[in-house]
Amino acid sequence: MRVIIIGNGISGIIFSKTLRELDKKVEIDVFAKEKYHYYPRPNLIEFLAGRIPYERIFAFSEDWYKEQNINIHLNKPVKTIHLDSQEIKQQNDKREKYDKLLVASGCFSFVPPFKGANKKGVFTLRTIDDAFEILKSLENYRKVIIIGGGVLGLETARALKSRGAAVEVVEFFDRLLPRQLDSQGASILKDQIEKIGIKVHFGMATEEVLGQKEMKGLRFKGGKELEADMSIVAAGVRSYINIAKESGLKTDRGLVVNDYLQTTNPAVYGAGDVIQHKGRMYGIIPAAFNQAQTAAYNIFGQEKKYEGTIPSNTLKVVGLSVASIGLVNPEEGNYEEFRKENREEGVYKKIVVQDGTIVGSIWMGTKEGVNEISRLISQKTNIKKWKESILKDNFDFSVL
Amino acid sequence: MEKWECTSCGYIYDPEKGDPENGINPGTPFEDLPDDWVCPQCGVGKDFFQKLS
Numbered sequence: 001m002r003v004i005i006i007g008n009g010i011s012g013i014i015f016s017k018t019l020r021e022l023d024k025k026v027e028i029d030v031f032a033k034e035k036y037h038y039y040p041r042p043n044l045i046e047f048l049a050g051r052i053p054y055e056r057i058f059a060f061s062e063d064w065y066k067e068q069n070i071n072i073h074l075n076k077p078v079k080t081i082h083l084d085s086q087e088i089k090q091q092n093d094k095r096e097k098y099d100k101l102l103v104a105s106g107c108f109s110f111v112p113p114f115k116g117a118n119k120k121g122v123f124t125l126r127t128i129d130d131a132f133e134i135l136k137s138l139e140n141y142r143k144v145i146i147i148g149g150g151v152l153g154l155e156t157a158r159a160l161k162s163r164g165a166a167v168e169v170v171e172f173f174d175r176l177l178p179r180q181l182d183s184q185g186a187s188i189l190k191d192q193i194e195k196i197g198i199k200v201h202f203g204m205a206t207e208e209v210l211g212q213k214e215m216k217g218l219r220f221k222g223g224k225e226l227e228a229d230m231s232i233v234a235a236g237v238r239s240y241i242n243i244a245k246e247s248g249l250k251t252d253r254g255l256v257v258n259d260y261l262q263t264t265n266p267a268v269y270g271a272g273d274v275i276q277h278k279g280r281m282y283g284i285i286p287a288a289f290n291q292a293q294t295a296a297y298n299i300f301g302q303e304k305k306y307e308g309t310i311p312s313n314t315l316k317v318v319g320l321s322v323a324s325i326g327l328v329n330p331e332e333g334n335y336e337e338f339r340k341e342n343r344e345e346g347v348y349k350k351i352v353v354q355d356g357t358i359v360g361s362i363w364m365g366t367k368e369g370v371n372e373i374s375r376l377i378s379q380k381t382n383i384k385k386w387k388e389s390i391l392k393d394n395f396d397f398s399v400l
Numbered sequence: 401m402e403k404w405e406c407t408s409c410g411y412i413y414d415p416e417k418g419d420p421e422n423g424i425n426p427g428t429p430f431e432d433l434p435d436d437w438v439c440p441q442c443g444v445g446k447d448f449f450q451k452l453s
Contacts (some may be wrong), residue, residue: 010409010442040443042408052445056436059443285442289409314450315408321450367450371405 001026004088004096004298006078006243008032009103010040010285011272011292013060015102016070018296028070029096031088033105035075036128037062040285044131049159057128065380081247083265095362100267100299103244103255104292107237109275115208123213123232125156136234141229142166145218147206148234149176154317156232157198168226170204170218172235178273180324182311184339185348185362192320192346201226237283239274241312254281259305261295269295310378314370320346323370326377327352327360335359340391343349349391356384372397404430404451409442412452 001007003019005012008030016028039057041108065072079244080089081103087095109124111117121132121141141284142165146157149171171178175186176193190200205221217227223262241251250256250264254276261269263276271291273283282288287309297304312325330337336353349363351358351373357380363370376383381400383390401415413419413433418426419440424433430449439447 014409014441038443040408042444046445046447051447056438056445189428285408286410289442329447371450371452 001099002097003028003100003102004098005030005102005104006081006088007102007106007272007274008034008038008072008074009104009106009272009288010038011106011288012102012104013038014289015104015271015296017068017112018293019299020070022070022296022300022302024069025338029098030070030072031076031078032072032074034127034129037065037072037074041126042126042285044128044157045159046155047128048125048131048134049162049322052387068368078243081243081249081268083247083249083268086267098267100269101312102295102299103249103263103268103270103274104272105240105243105274107239109233110236110238111233112166112235114205114206116211116215117209117233119209119211119215120213121211122209122232123230124151125232125234126237137230138163138165143228144168144230144232145170145226145228146232146234147218148236148260149173149200149202150179150234150236151177151313151315153232153234154193155315156234157193158196158317160232162196162197165230168199168201170201170206170220170226171204172203174202176200177322177324179290180322180328181362181364182329182350184341184397185350185364188341188343188346188348188364189317190321191343193317237273239276241274241283244270244274252276252279259307260298260303261291261306262298269299271292271295277306278307282311284309284311284313286312308397320365321363321370322365322366323363323367323374325361325363325374326358328362330360336387338388338391351387351390352384352388356382356387358383368393369395369397375400401427401429404449406439406444406449408444408448409439411441413439413442413449419451420433 043057109126146153146169208219210217219225239254244255245251255270257270272288294306314323339350341348350362352360404413418424418428
């Protein structure tokens with residue numbers, strides 16, 4: 001059997017690895033758009049910050065692919081998929097036949113349609129080449145505005161600050177990490193970020209990049225202007241669904257897959273940032289990982305259901321650990337919320353409880369207890385008796 | 401000896417097992433792993449790990 005994989009990100013690589021663990025003989029061919037070997041995207045931030053050298057960005061060596069007998073084709077983007085003949089076509093029109101296909105093409109950085117987005121000085125951060133371009137620009141330009149106060153925006157802001165740049169963050173919404181934090185947590189985070197010299201502005205919608213050919217600043221809706229010579233757009237991602245869509249596979253915002261990670265064509269599967277499962281798109285590593293493994297089992301007919309992934313983010317921003325799991329901003333319904341904070345130290349703990357089980361949690365500024373809370377959420381443990389005391393420092397989780 | 405979890409992909413480093421494929425003998429505590437050791441599953445560095453209590 002020959003399996004072709006479009007994409008060499010974490011889902012492509014974990015899928016290949018799992019396939020090989022399940023079967024020594026299956027032919028595995030990975031087609032990568034980029035010219036680089038697999039790298040975990042979090043390493044780009046480490047590299048940008050100067051915390052790791054270039055060589056440490058990559059995860060597996062050339063030898064690893066050989067040992068695993070995985071054929072990797074770098075710099076070979078796939079042009080089209082032909083469902084009837086079960087082939088993919090490369091840019092040079094060369095065709096490759098598959099028995100099964102995995103679409104793991106991932107996402108690209110979305111740049112909102114503001115004026116002047118193509119002027120010199122506007123960047124995104126998604127690939128190694130992006131990181132190189134940003135570092136090169138930093139040699140001469142040191143005043144940066146990050147567009148987007150989400151996970152990527154904040155991690156990028158801190159990385160560039162540690163490189164000596166002057167950094168400000170502009171966020172469209174009214175708080176930082178709008179998806180992962182609530183207002184209280186976000187306000188504590190904002191204090192901590194400003195403590196290290198990164199200014200944050202809310203309610204800012206970028207309308208234009210000022211300057212002739214080179215960026216001189218940004219103008220926002222409402223007329224406010226900020227000076228800068230570089231900007232990094234971290235305003236979300238969109239999936240690379242064009243090839244799949246053109247081939248006739250069902251797509252919406254992402255490539256639509258069923259509970260077995262199968263697309264509308266039975267020989268084609270999907271995993272990672274590109275897919276949409278039960279209307280959800282994740283964009284986080286644990287989901288990509290889960291989906292890739294599950295898809296590999298299903299390709300061999302070992303039916304494994306993908307039950308979705310509890311959205312969870314663990315990140316470090318300004319040296320502060322921020323974990324956000326499940327439903328953290330409940331709207332209507334019978335939810336109870338419990339909080340404990342220590343603003344000075346940047347500590348904020350919150351749980352969202354429904355019918356005695358924790359359905360979501362924010363755990364910021366401390367790692368103590370976060371693994372236990374995560375487990376209680378995924379196992380749907382009843383914590384009724386401990387609703388309030390569970391947030392205390394040194395709570396003894398063995399009582400549960 | 402404590403286990404550590406990769407916050408990037410969920411891989412658990414079990415010191416009793418080590419990571420022999422990458423030259424780490426069983427019985428090696430997490431703290432003793434070389435600085436350039438990476439998660440065997442997704443490739444991120446030690447920095448991304450947290451203690452599993």
